[in-house]
Amino acid sequence: MEKPEGIAQDQMRANLESLRKNGVDPYPRRFERSHLSREVVDDFDRLEGSEVTVAGRMMAMRGHGKAGFADLVDVKGKIQLYVRRDEVGDEQFAIWELLSVGDIVGARGEAFKTRSGEVSVKVKELTLLSKALLPLPEKWHGLKDKELRYRRRYLDLISNEETRDVFRSRSRIVHIMREFLVERDFLEAETPILQPIYGGAFARAFETHHHSLDLKLYLRIADELYLKRLIVGGFERVFEIGKDFRNEGMDRTHSPEFTQLELYQAYADYNVMMETTESLFERLARELHGGTKFTWQGREIDVKAPWKRVKVMDAVAEVVGDDALKSKEALVEAARAVGLELGDSQDDELPGFGELVEKILDELVEPKLIEPTFLIDYPLEISPLAKQTTDDPDIVERFEIFIAGIELGNSFTELNDPDEQVRRLGAQVEKRAGGDEEAHGMDDDFIMALRHGMPPTGGLGIGVDRVVMLLTDSPGIRDVILFPTMRPERSE
RNA sequence: GGGCCGUUAGCUCAGUCGGUAGAGCACCUGCCUUUUAAGCAGGGAGUCGCUGGUUCGAGCCCAGCACGGCCUACCA
Numbered sequence: 001m002e003k004p005e006g007i008a009q010d011q012m013r014a015n016l017e018s019l020r021k022n023g024v025d026p027y028p029r030r031f032e033r034s035h036l037s038r039e040v041v042d043d044f045d046r047l048e049g050s051e052v053t054v055a056g057r058m059m060a061m062r063g064h065g066k067a068g069f070a071d072l073v074d075v076k077g078k079i080q081l082y083v084r085r086d087e088v089g090d091e092q093f094a095i096w097e098l099l100s101v102g103d104i105v106g107a108r109g110e111a112f113k114t115r116s117g118e119v120s121v122k123v124k125e126l127t128l129l130s131k132a133l134l135p136l137p138e139k140w141h142g143l144k145d146k147e148l149r150y151r152r153r154y155l156d157l158i159s160n161e162e163t164r165d166v167f168r169s170r171s172r173i174v175h176i177m178r179e180f181l182v183e184r185d186f187l188e189a190e191t192p193i194l195q196p197i198y199g200g201a202f203a204r205a206f207e208t209h210h211h212s213l214d215l216k217l218y219l220r221i222a223d224e225l226y227l228k229r230l231i232v233g234g235f236e237r238v239f240e241i242g243k244d245f246r247n248e249g250m251d252r253t254h255s256p257e258f259t260q261l262e263l264y265q266a267y268a269d270y271n272v273m274m275e276t277t278e279s280l281f282e283r284l285a286r287e288l289h290g291g292t293k294f295t296w297q298g299r300e301i302d303v304k305a306p307w308k309r310v311k312v313m314d315a316v317a318e319v320v321g322d323d324a325l326k327s328k329e330a331l332v333e334a335a336r337a338v339g340l341e342l343g344d345s346q347d348d349e350l351p352g353f354g355e356l357v358e359k360i361l362d363e364l365v366e367p368k369l370i371e372p373t374f375l376i377d378y379p380l381e382i383s384p385l386a387k388q389t390t391d392d393p394d395i396v397e398r399f400e401i402f403i404a405g406i407e408l409g410n411s412f413t414e415l416n417d418p419d420e421q422v423r424r425l426g427a428q429v430e431k432r433a434g435g436d437e438e439a440h441g442m443d444d445d446f447i448m449a450l451r452h453g454m455p456p457t458g459g460l461g462i463g464v465d466r467v468v469m470l471l472t473d474s475p476g477i478r479d480v481i482l483f484p485t486m487r488p489e490r491s492e
Numbered sequence: 493g494g495g496c497c498g499u500u501a502g503c504u505c506a507g508u509c510g511g512u513a514g515a516g517c518a519c520c521u522g523c524c525u526u527u528u529a530a531g532c533a534g535g536g537a538g539u540c541g542c543u544g545g546u547u548c549g550a551g552c553c554c555a556g557c558a559c560g561g562c563c564u565a566c567c568a
Contacts, residue, residue, distance in 0.1 A: 008501090008502060008518060008519035008520085008536090008537070009502070009519085010519090010536095010537090011519050011520055011536085011537095012519070014520090015519095015520095060528070060529080060530095062527050062528060062530050062531095063524080063527095063530090064524055064525055064526080064527065064530080064531095065523070065524040065525060066524080066525050067524090067525035067526080067527090068525085068527085069526080069527050069528065069530085071528075080527085080528075082525095082526070082527085084525060084526095085525075086525075087525095100518080100519070101518070101519090102518090114526045114527075114528090115526045115527090116526070116527075116528075118526090118527090118528070120526085134502065135502045135503075135517095135518050135519070136502080136503075136518075137502080137503040137504080137517095137518090138502090138503040138504045138505095138516085138517050138518075139503090139517065139518080139529070140504080140516090140517065140529055141503075141504045141505085141517085142503085142504085143503070143504090144503085144504070145499095145503085145504090145560085145561095146560070146561060147499090147559075147560045147561075148503090148560095150560090151560095155503090159503085201568065202567090202568045203567080203568065204567080221568095246567090246568085248566090248567050248568085249565090249566065249567060252562095254567085358568080362568090382568080407568085410568085438567075438568070486559090486560090487558095487559070487560090488559095489558095489559070
């Protein structure tokens with residue numbers, strides 16, 4: 001059942017019928033415009049007195065008896081229409097009087113300036129291009145309700161200039177990332193989203209089913225294992241910008257579908273990736289903010305290189321003390337002492353050393369990393385795809401990127417020793433068998449690829465949505481995703 | 493999962509002590525040929541998120557539910 005539209009809506013519909021009776025097609029086909037609104041405004045000195053044709057949505061109307069004004073908004077801005085009965089004729093003026101705010105129209109007429117100096121079009125011919133049947137949100141306050149803004153993003157975009165700006169910036173950011181990498185001879189790749197075995201991160205996956213293959217498939221949680229196959233294949237520098245899917249909780253920085261940039265560079269290591277990260281962020285900040293400094297939610301950020309590099313174990317020692325790192329038992333005690341909840345004291349139920357380190361990082365270290373920081377050199381236990389450091393076999397060459405307390409990316413010197421990779425994934429498979437749904441599975445084809453020889457390689461993943469949040473001063477990830485995941489509205 | 497808050501006209505919001513539902517915008521009518529949050533006069537517009545309860549009487553009090561927001565927890 002369609003719910004009744006309401007009185008204003010009934011009247012808009014009645015106007016539609018009146019227009020049809022007057023022989024007006026309320027939904028005609030193409031319309032040729034000569035100028036965008038901003039072109040007329042910017043080039044007014046040259047265009048004054050000449051004829052222009054513009055089109056857009058009427059966002060305000062001001063009637064004056066036998067004349068009227070409307071604000072016509074198009075993709076680049078707004079221009080005022082001035083409609084006079086003695087200019088358009090009785091027939092068109094009658095049509096004008098049946099239009100409302102929200103209707104989409106085309107107008108041909110002379111560019112001129114009003115008495116108050118506003119560039120306008122003195123309309124000679126007005127064409128209805130689409131009749132609106134529902135009223136727009138309030139013109140002064142815009143659409144404020146967050147739920148409605150997410151669910152009906154089109155209204156948010158019509159009403160709120162800031163929302164349009166966020167998504168324009170998002171488009172630029174993605175474009176700059178692509179340009180940055182293509183300039184450096186990276187090849188853009190598209191790898192499978194539907195995967196029989198998922199890997200490359202710790203996360204629960206969405207499951208689906210392919211009917212004609214009668215095959216269980218997963219939506220990818222990362223691009224990693226396929227992009228590395230391309231490195232084996234000889235492309236040497238590859239990247240992908242695309243959606244990953246993780247079947248987990250949602251909050252200010254987590255969305256079940258999100259956009260990730262992953263890149264892999266043969267003959268590089270994580271040090272090269274750190275330099276690449278710094279260059280990319282500097283480039284993004286310069287293009288969006290004109291320099292390396294900007295603010296996010298009141299915090300001053302400066303992405304100028306070089307960024308701080310802090311070893312994970314040093315950061316943890318700073319919080320819990322050096323002695324705590326000598327054994328798992330000592331670390332457990334120290335973690336409890338600083339207030340972390342670790343569950344029951346049964347040793348086999350406690351997290352491993354690596355997981356403890358990670359928990360301490362999450363709770364006590366990362367939130368404080370406001371200025372851009374690379375946390376480097378992670379425990380091997382929680383990094384099954386990264387290569388060990390030369391001086392400590394329990395530590396891998398890996399970093400994560402933090403700005404404003406938010407994790408923005410993850411990178412390592414990629415593990416390319418196939419036998420070691422089998423051992424690492426084997427440990428993951430055991431964890432999964434023990435009930436850890438987020439542990440990796442064994443990907444035999446990936447292992448086979450490594451056995452053919454993958455060059456030493458540096459890899460980097462960056463959370464694009466979070467980068468957009470940061471650079472657009474948006475408080476949450478839903479504010480930078482056009483149509484964020486929502487529970488359906490209950491319909492009666 | 494837990495806590496707090498919200499849900500009233502298409503939108504933005506009021507709603508006092510529990511006593512017949514309000515404003516502005518939008519829409520419609522009238523006047524108005526340089527206005528711009530145009531103006532003036534008038535009009536129509538409601539399942540007060542849903543279900544139950546208390547009460548002579550509920551938008552308001554109580555309980556449950558739904559959806560959302562913020563925080564928190566979990567989760568690479």
